[in-house]
Amino acid sequence: MKKLIKTRAYINIALIKYWGKEDEYFNLSCQPSISYTLNELYTDSDASFNDKDVLIIDGKIASDYEQTKIKKWLDKVRKLYNLEGFVKFDNKNNVPFKAGLASSASSYAAMSLALNELFNLGLSKMEISKIARIGSGSASRSIFGGFSKWIYGNTHDASYAESIDILWPEFKMFAIITKKEEKKVSSRDAMMKSIELLEYNQYKEKSFNDYELMLKLLKEKDINKVGMLAEENAINMHKLINLSNIDYFDQDTRKIMEMVLNLRSKNIPVYYTIDAGPNVKIITLEKYSEIILKTFSEYEIISFTKGNDAHVRN
Numbered sequence: 001m002k003k004l005i006k007t008r009a010y011i012n013i014a015l016i017k018y019w020g021k022e023d024e025y026f027n028l029s030c031q032p033s034i035s036y037t038l039n040e041l042y043t044d045s046d047a048s049f050n051d052k053d054v055l056i057i058d059g060k061i062a063s064d065y066e067q068t069k070i071k072k073w074l075d076k077v078r079k080l081y082n083l084e085g086f087v088k089f090d091n092k093n094n095v096p097f098k099a100g101l102a103s104s105a106s107s108y109a110a111m112s113l114a115l116n117e118l119f120n121l122g123l124s125k126m127e128i129s130k131i132a133r134i135g136s137g138s139a140s141r142s143i144f145g146g147f148s149k150w151i152y153g154n155t156h157d158a159s160y161a162e163s164i165d166i167l168w169p170e171f172k173m174f175a176i177i178t179k180k181e182e183k184k185v186s187s188r189d190a191m192m193k194s195i196e197l198l199e200y201n202q203y204k205e206k207s208f209n210d211y212e213l214m215l216k217l218l219k220e221k222d223i224n225k226v227g228m229l230a231e232e233n234a235i236n237m238h239k240l241i242n243l244s245n246i247d248y249f250d251q252d253t254r255k256i257m258e259m260v261l262n263l264r265s266k267n268i269p270v271y272y273t274i275d276a277g278p279n280v281k282i283i284t285l286e287k288y289s290e291i292i293l294k295t296f297s298e299y300e301i302i303s304f305t306k307g308n309d310a311h312v313r314n
């Protein structure tokens with residue numbers, strides 16, 4: 001019988017962002033990052049050997065652009081591990097509605113885990129996170145559930161993600177959906193512009209400090225300190241992005257940011273983080289969930305819970 005591997009991996013949202021590639025081939029980040037993996041949005045990948053590399057997304061053959069991207073990624077992985085054989089991935093993204101939230105992290109994490117099983121590589125999670133990272137930087141962190149960190153390293157071997165061993169069940173995130181369309185400028189293109197800026201070095205240095213501080217603050221489990229640092233880190237990233245005349249925010253993004261500040265003025269510990277798109281992610285504690293749902297009721301909201309490690313499905 002044909003070998004069929006079934007895996008699942010979840011999306012993650014960065015609290016300390018990865019923004020800038022030191023190496024394009026291996027997708028090495030210029031700085032370390034920290035994220036939280038979420039249970040509600042995930043990719044199921046079914047992988048099997050095939051006579052050529054093929055990618056199916058939600059039942060449809062992927063675009064030429066996507067196919068080429070996957071093929072290039074597979075070529076790099078085959079070269080690294082001396083593998084022979086083409087692969088067909090049949091991926092399904094569990095996104096309740098087209099939320100405009102990147103599924104590349106969950107997709108590459110699910111496919112990397114599948115490759116490990118399909119080729120019987122017997123790799124550790126750390127090694128699998130390196131394979132995922134070649135496909136999409138943030139995917140390295142989706143190998144792990146809950147909080148995870150992508151360690152800075154300037155070689156393929158030294159740049160990988162790990163789990164952060166923190167149990168914080170009260171920690172809560174939401175996504176407030178403002179737009180469901182594809183983003184206008186890819187994060188890859190925007191990052192390339194950012195690293196050419198004079199201001200980039202200073203930004204990068206600050207990222208390293210934010211990363212060290214966040215690791216410390218997560219241990220203290222102080223939502224105000226954790227939320228404030230995550231918010232500042234995201235604002236700094238967007239200020240940098242704006243310097244290249246790219247703006248990922250829309251009117252609603254700005255309105256939601258204001259609404260968050262308004263809640264804070266009432267002493268409710270609510271913070272935001274924003275990635276390469278207009279949707280806003282909320283950081284708070286479980287007990288403020290009702291207030292969040294009520295305040296942002298004019299928007300579509302996803303209420304997140306802690307995601308698991310990427311895993312094989314039965």
Ligand code: PMV
Nearest residue numbers: 014017018136137138275276
């Ligand atoms: O992994 P990519 O190439 O989709 O880039 C992700 C970049 C951010 O989402 C903005 C930050 C991050 O660390 O996830």
